[in-house]
Amino acid sequence: MIIFVPLFFYSMSNKLFFLISIALIGFSCKQNAQTNTPSKTVEKVVVPEFNPDSAYVYTATQVAFGSRVPNTPAHKACGNYLAGELRRLGAGVIEQEATLQTYDNQSIQAKNIIASFNRENKNRVLLCAHWDSRPYADNDANPENHRKPIDGANDGAGACGVLLEIARQIGEHSPNIGIDIILFDAEDWGEPQFDRRGRDGWCLGSEYWAQHPHVLNYTANYGILLDMVSAPNAQFYKEYFSMQYAPNVVKKVWEAAQVCGFSNYFINRQSGGIEDDHLQIFKHRKIPCIDIIQYDPNTSSGFGDYWHTLNDNMDRVSKETMKAVGQTVLYVIYNQ
Numbered sequence: 001m002i003i004f005v006p007l008f009f010y011s012m013s014n015k016l017f018f019l020i021s022i023a024l025i026g027f028s029c030k031q032n033a034q035t036n037t038p039s040k041t042v043e044k045v046v047v048p049e050f051n052p053d054s055a056y057v058y059t060a061t062q063v064a065f066g067s068r069v070p071n072t073p074a075h076k077a078c079g080n081y082l083a084g085e086l087r088r089l090g091a092g093v094i095e096q097e098a099t100l101q102t103y104d105n106q107s108i109q110a111k112n113i114i115a116s117f118n119r120e121n122k123n124r125v126l127l128c129a130h131w132d133s134r135p136y137a138d139n140d141a142n143p144e145n146h147r148k149p150i151d152g153a154n155d156g157a158g159a160c161g162v163l164l165e166i167a168r169q170i171g172e173h174s175p176n177i178g179i180d181i182i183l184f185d186a187e188d189w190g191e192p193q194f195d196r197r198g199r200d201g202w203c204l205g206s207e208y209w210a211q212h213p214h215v216l217n218y219t220a221n222y223g224i225l226l227d228m229v230s231a232p233n234a235q236f237y238k239e240y241f242s243m244q245y246a247p248n249v250v251k252k253v254w255e256a257a258q259v260c261g262f263s264n265y266f267i268n269r270q271s272g273g274i275e276d277d278h279l280q281i282f283k284h285r286k287i288p289c290i291d292i293i294q295y296d297p298n299t300s301s302g303f304g305d306y307w308h309t310l311n312d313n314m315d316r317v318s319k320e321t322m323k324a325v326g327q328t329v330l331y332v333i334y335n336q
């Protein structure tokens with residue numbers, strides 16, 4: 001991922017940091033969401049129960065392929081797995097392939113995986129994450145590891161694991177709206193700290209999709225991007241650009257987290273701006289999209305100290321954190 005940006009300009013390693021201000025068929029996040037009909041009867045919304053064991057297995061399965069770096073056999077195999085699993089869960093799946101240029105002019109074969117439920121429904125919500133893993137552990141304490149690819153368990157696989165479990169629930173209990181789940185490729189091939197060329201190179205897959213959507217003039221009511229949502233005790237702050245472009249969506253999601261009892265994960269404070277896939281979605285498609293992304297004010301990167309290191313492995317995957325995120329998102333879309 002990502003890059004933070006300016007204000008009290010403090011520059012981090014390979015990102016600029018912007019410190020601007022500085023159920024259910026079981027679980028019910030206090031099911032107080034109600035719909036008033038003209039006759040004043042109250043309809044109870046049933047939100048499926050997010051299963052964190054399932055999300056964990058989806059995450060571990062991705063990591064077991066090896067680093068999902070474009071142009072590698074592991075990447076290709078994992079992409080086929082993700083698309084196949086989404087089809088098995090009942091989605092209509094488009095595999096959008098493209099040849100993209102990295103910051104250092106390498107051609108990579110990228111694939112955005114687009115899974116749609118209730119295709120005819122014009123009332124749509126977009127959920128997304130990136131499925132590739134970073135080719136460089138350039139934040140690793142050991143310089144000998146800087147050119148090695150990372151597992152990307154938290155940075156990539158975990159968010160896709162959460163979305164696959166959400167897809168499983170949607171396949172079993174259809175919501176009243178249409179849902180598109182997009183797993184973007186080539187998010188994390190941004191220029192490493194050891195090879196600065198002045199071209200950042202992040203978010204290539206989402207940029208391509210936003211400029212060439214799978215449906216002509218594609219739009220959605222709003223979008224929710226998940227990135228780095230599985231680490232133990234992760235906390236999510238209200239990201240600056242999300243607050244700028246989609247404050248109502250931030251409000252909706254943070255209120256849902258509170259109703260579901262996850263305010264210890266979704267913090268009622270703002271963080272700096274982060275360059276991530278949501279900006280491409282807003283820029284090219286004008287869809288208000290937020291980024292639920294881990295923020296840690298106690299590290300120099302703003303992310304966990306395992307970020308872009310070889311330590312971003314399965315030890316950075318917590319069922320509790322994935323439950324908090326997955327249940328909150330399910331609550332939002334089933335109360336739409």
Ligand SMILES: [Zn+2]
Pocket residue numbers: 001002134155188308
């Ligand atoms: Zn990353």
